[in-house]
Amino acid sequence: MTKKGFVNDVNITLDGACTMERVTDLHAFLAERCAALAETPPSAVRVDLARVPGIDACGCQLLALFLEQLRHLSIGASADGAGTEVRESIELLGFSSLFAGEHPQP
Amino acid sequence: MTTAGGEQSGVDLKRFNEVFFEECAENLAQMEQILISLGDREPDQEQMNAIFRAAHSIKGGAGIFGFDDMTVVTHVMESLLDRLRNHEIVFAPGMIDLFLEAGDAIAMQLAGHRDGKPVHQEAIDQVRARLQQTIDGDTTQAPASPVSQTQTQAPPEGGLPTSYRLAFTPEPEIFMRRVRMESIIAELADLAEAGTFRCEARLAELPDFAGFDPECCITRWEFALVSRATRDQLADVFMFVADEDQLRIEEHPAERRSQVQDPPSEPALPVEGRRAYDRNETAPGAFGRRGGEAESTFRVNVTKVDQLVNQVGELLITQAMLSQVAGGLDPILHQSLQRGLAQLERNTRDLQASVMSIRLVPISIVFNRFPRLVREIAAKLGKQVELKTSGDSTELDRGLIEKISDPLTHLVRNALDHGLESPEKRTATGKNPVGTLQLSASQVGGRIVIDVIDDGAGLPREKILAKATENGITCSETMSDEEVWQLIFAPGFSTASEITDLSGRGVGMDVVLKNVQAIGGRVQIASEVGKGVRVTISLPLTLAILDGLSVAVGGEKFIVPLNVVIESLQPKAEQLKTVNGREVVQVRGEYLPILKLHSIFNLETEVTEPCRGILVLVEADGERGAVMVDALLDEQQVVVKSIETNYRRVEGSAGATILGDGRVALILDLPELFSMHRQL
CATH class of the missing domain: 1.20.120.160 (HPT domain)
Incomplete structure (x- = not known):
């Protein structure tokens, strides 16, 4: 992540590519958020992907795991707002259902 | 990153x-x-x-x-x-x-x-x-x-569309390997009929997020598609990333399904992943694995093979040491030990032969380059040529394969450019307008023989003699054909009337000879006017083991490669002369320079005069000489070791070996010794 930021803990904005090259930074950032959210779980969290210029399988997996972790804490979690290119990558890689919080049905 | x-x-x-x-x-x-x-x-x-x-x-x-x-x-x-x-x-x-x-x-x-x-x-x-x-x-x-563009991208096999389900569980390191899953999935999607591709990623586990290694892959992918591609073609998409147990493909060869989401009525048995096509060796995609090789072969890094060869070499040396020690023991008292050592020697030799065979590769690796070369050169020259190869499966050391490629290429070019005539000329002389160039390889004894044979005009004896005279090379009309053919190996020699970009620069045959000799090989030529030329290259089987003659000089031992040895003799005083201040020995009318190893290597020895020692007559790179040694010890196979790697370069040596008594012996580099002798 070149930059990372958040509006608040229930509306997390990612800024920068979610790719293998940056996955360590992204993990550290999301782990922080996860810990904070576990202390005072909100009913729902949204991850905003509008400022993510690119995503790969590794980045998708981490985001999916983060969202699943939140769901495990009974927090409704989803990721959306991605641009066309990123959205197509997510669809191609098969992560759309996990990001939307739907049970995947191949 | x-x-x-x-x-x-x-x-x-x-x-x-x-x-x-x-x-x-x-x-x-x-x-x-x-x-x-x-x-x-x-x-x-x-x-x-x-x-x-x-x-x-x-x-x-x-x-x-x-x-x-x-x-x-x-x-x-x-x-x-x-x-x-x-x-x-x-x-x-x-x-x-x-x-x-x-x-x-x-x-x-x-x-x-x-x-x-x-x-x-x-x-x-x-x-x-x-x-x-x-x-x-x-x-x-x-x-x-x-067909639509989408359909065009898929490789249709002409069969009915088939419904497939695939499950791919990659290894955890797949991200670290920088494998682009999106490329793989896109390639798979390309094989699908329009609108039938579905992909779902699933997390195989839910680990603690903070402690999770983000580069570790825990995702499992499931795909559903309708495709005209075969199961093997689908498996091929994963060929670099999936082992057999990581990819499962279920096939439903019923008529095209309208909804691929439909659950399969009767799941087919899982089939192998990337190696599935190996079951059909003629199937497209089975290239490089034909002949059921996948069942019986696997890739091994060359370094590992070389390491194994080295270790077996060490074992041979140790075994030789033990034999030498045991040789000094009473055979009656140590009968069991002697028997055990004899068995060890047999086993070691067998092991050595097996290990050396790993380094052997078929010469087809080199021969396969020539069909195209011949096609292109023949087209350029306006000649019609049929290339025939035989003995493609003949094996030789991979080190030799790399080094024989260039000399062979040169010989093939020469044959095409100078040997084979134009279709018109061939027709005029009653020959088939299509010339034949034959490459053949065979194992003869402990050597590999490669022939380059053309059915062209043959070597022009008169032209070669005239050119040799012009170039100041000693020659005469009385020379035998074999001697005349050897003249073309002289540096800069060429009878080509015009220089082409293919050959005829006169820098070829001497380089061919030099390169072949550098790997312990020999080149012979046979030619008949109007019938063609046969160039025969004879090579040792391997570079790692060398047949040598061990000799003693002072307290040291040396190995003379056997392929350069002509004979040995103890000279009489009347055979020894001095020419231009240099000692020579006269052998059958020829004066050969005497190379005194003790002088070259600065060794103490009691044998300083040729008539008290033994002269080993050698020939290397077309140069002859007599190497003076104190004694001939043994003819033996030695394991070649790089002296530069283990010590430093020693001028006049082509490497070293460890003898049975544990001592290091230099392997002589005769061309370099000739050069050093000239400078003394």
């Missing part, structure tokens, strides 16, 4: 890239072999499929490993092949050359990535543009395509 090459990654991406490079080279070789075998004929369906699969695999692998530049030419090539296969474009013989050029362009890119060699982008762009022009140009003439 890293590049596609992954130089800075924590995992050894080079190792994975190397697999792709090897596969790519195999695919290119396979493609070229098929194209060359066609001549100007149109490939049949199977050949077309095989070429397509090769291009497709290269493209897929390049995309997965991040060598995107390599996908450009392959993509257009694939499109053209696909249209040809679907009879949307009419085949033209010129396409064979275009595909060969495309293969060259890809090979150049491969060499760029693998060896850092320069890549001429302009040449690549030109090939790509010509491929595209062929597609565009012919599309206008071809009948309207009955």
